[in-house]
Amino acid sequence: MEGLGLDLPTFVGQLVSFLILLGLLVYVGYKPIRKMLDERANRIKESMEQAEATKQEYEQAKVAVQEQIGKAREEGQAIISQAAQIGDRLKEEARGEARKEAQALVERARGELERERDKVIDDLRHEFVDTAILAAEKVINETLDKERHRKLIEQAMEESTTFKEN
Amino acid sequence: MAKRKVLGCSLNLIIIISIVFLILIVVSFIGGSVGALITGGEPLSIFAVQPPHPQLAAEHPFPNLPITNTMITAWISILVVFGLFFAATRRMKLVPRGLQNFVEFIYEAGANFIEDAAGKKHGRWFFPVCVTIFLFVLANAWINLIPGFETIKMNGEPLLRNANTDVNVPLMLAVVAFISIEYWGFKAKGAPYLETFFNFKPLGSGLKQLFTGKIKAGFAGIFTGIIVAFAGILEILSHFIRMVSFTFRLFGNMTAGAILTLIMIFLIPWVVPAIFYGLEAFFGFVQAMIFGGLTLGFACAAVMAEE
Numbered sequence: 001m002e003g004l005g006l007d008l009p010t011f012v013g014q015l016v017s018f019l020i021l022l023g024l025l026v027y028v029g030y031k032p033i034r035k036m037l038d039e040r041a042n043r044i045k046e047s048m049e050q051a052e053a054t055k056q057e058y059e060q061a062k063v064a065v066q067e068q069i070g071k072a073r074e075e076g077q078a079i080i081s082q083a084a085q086i087g088d089r090l091k092e093e094a095r096g097e098a099r100k101e102a103q104a105l106v107e108r109a110r111g112e113l114e115r116e117r118d119k120v121i122d123d124l125r126h127e128f129v130d131t132a133i134l135a136a137e138k139v140i141n142e143t144l145d146k147e148r149h150r151k152l153i154e155q156a157m158e159e160s161t162t163f164k165e166n
Numbered sequence: 167m168a169k170r171k172v173l174g175c176s177l178n179l180i181i182i183i184s185i186v187f188l189i190l191i192v193v194s195f196i197g198g199s200v201g202a203l204i205t206g207g208e209p210l211s212i213f214a215v216q217p218p219h220p221q222l223a224a225e226h227p228f229p230n231l232p233i234t235n236t237m238i239t240a241w242i243s244i245l246v247v248f249g250l251f252f253a254a255t256r257r258m259k260l261v262p263r264g265l266q267n268f269v270e271f272i273y274e275a276g277a278n279f280i281e282d283a284a285g286k287k288h289g290r291w292f293f294p295v296c297v298t299i300f301l302f303v304l305a306n307a308w309i310n311l312i313p314g315f316e317t318i319k320m321n322g323e324p325l326l327r328n329a330n331t332d333v334n335v336p337l338m339l340a341v342v343a344f345i346s347i348e349y350w351g352f353k354a355k356g357a358p359y360l361e362t363f364f365n366f367k368p369l370g371s372g373l374k375q376l377f378t379g380k381i382k383a384g385f386a387g388i389f390t391g392i393i394v395a396f397a398g399i400l401e402i403l404s405h406f407i408r409m410v411s412f413t414f415r416l417f418g419n420m421t422a423g424a425i426l427t428l429i430m431i432f433l434i435p436w437v438v439p440a441i442f443y444g445l446e447a448f449f450g451f452v453q454a455m456i457f458g459g460l461t462l463g464f465a466c467a468a469v470m471a472e473e
Contacts, residue, residue, distance in 0.1 A: 003222055003223065004222050004223065004333050005222050005223025005224050005332060005333050005334065006333055006334065006337070007223070007224075007234075007334060009232050010224065010232075010234050010236070010237065010332065010334040011334040011337060011338055013233075013237055014236075014237065014240055014329075014332075014334050014335050014338045015338045015341070015342070017237070017240050017241060017244055018240075018244075018298075018302060018338060018339065018342060019342075020244070021244045021247065021248060021298060021302060022294060022295065022298045024244075024248050024251075024252075025247070025248065025251055025294065025297075025298050025301070026294050028248065028251050028252050028255055029251030029252075029254075029255055029269065029273070030273065030293065030294055030297070032255045032258055033255060033258075033269060033270055033273045034273075036255075036258050036260070036262075036270070037270065037273070037274070039260065040260055043260065
């Protein structure tokens with residue numbers, strides 16, 4: 001053992017040195033590195049998850065946009081057809097109204113005409129009566145025979161301006 | 167016409183270098199101490215190398231201090247390893263660079279190696295001791311390879327010497343490994359771990375059967391019981407022998423390597439020892455790996471659940 005160099009103080013000294021190294025490395029090396037590696041792993045995991053989430057979000061957004069576009073298209077189509085319908089209806093209504101108005105106009109014109117005609121007839125009748133009265137007066141004034149009577153009426157008729165005009 | 171290339175140099179250059187090296191080898195051999203003995207003349211002064219005087223015990227370069235040269239070297243190794251980790255982890259960044267990258271590589275390599283063998287939970291227990299042993303042994307072995315390292319003299323003794331060649335250092339590491347392994351075994355299994363060494367249960371049940379009248383079964387039980395108890399004693403022995411083998415494997419390899427290099431320098435001072443330097447660098451790594459790896463292996467065996 002002497003030749004081998006086995007020696008308790010040296011052994012203890014080396015042991016203490018080694019334990020110091022072990023302790024130092026644990027606190028200065030292994031633990032901070034472990035922490036750093038774990039942190040990095042976490043960070044990478046997080047960012048990958050984030051990327052995944054972003055991708056999913058993007059996909060969802062894409063789908064949503066597509067949906068919205070589809071919906072908008074449908075809506076547009078609906079609006080257009082509705083507008084066409086409304087247009088048709090309006091046209092129909094306008095046509096109806098125009099017809100009605102025209103009818104009313106015609107009605108009115110007809111009424112007016114009839115009234116005018118009535119008035120003319122009325123006037124005519126008045127005038128005729130007046131003329132007849134006049135003739136009668138004349139007849140009464142000159143006692144007449146049948147022949148003379150007729151002549152008188154015809155004369156009166158001829159004299160009446162209204163009959164001539166008509 | 168393309169010139170043939172060997173090892174990135176032209177063939178001619180390789181041939182010239184080989185010839186020069188060969189001449190250097192022959193000249194240094196003939197002019198050296200061995201050549202002088204053969205030719206009977208005096209060795210040329212630049213080749214005059216003293217034959218190695220291997221001394222197993224560590225020298226005391228300071229007569230008044232109980233400090234051996236191996237202890238000084240161990241401290242230097244400790245400073246180097248600690249300094250490396252300290253410098254690398256002082257300002258750690260999430261994106262590693264330079265030194266931090268390097269120590270992280272060491273850490274991850276060690277962690278992967280250990281966790282492959284021992285699993286995640288036990289790997290975290292074993293990591294500090296196994297890796298520190300590896301780094302310490304490696305640092306001791308490689309620091310020794312710095313040219314001129316062992317030639318610095320103080321009071322007639324070398325000031326520095328490979329700490330692995332001092333039997334106290336391997337023994338110390340073996341003791342650390344031994345205590346750690348037993349501690350982990352106990353921690354993992356609790357009191358039943360002791361049954362690996364002292365298992366008298368089969369013996370007791372055999373005796374019980376014998377006293378309750380089942381003679382045949384009782385004798386069989388006692389027989390197995392004795393075998394199991396004996397296996398426990400063998401287990402104790404193997405754990406201690408393991409410590410001895412740990413010690414002398416490292417000590418023997420390192421001492422032999424150092425002596426071999428010295429002998430080669432004595433025989434052929436030039437060129438050839440460089441090969442042995444390279445070998446020593448490799449063996450240092452291998453021995454560090456073996457020491458750390460065996461500690462890991464025995465630790466795994468100690469914590470493993472018995473089927």
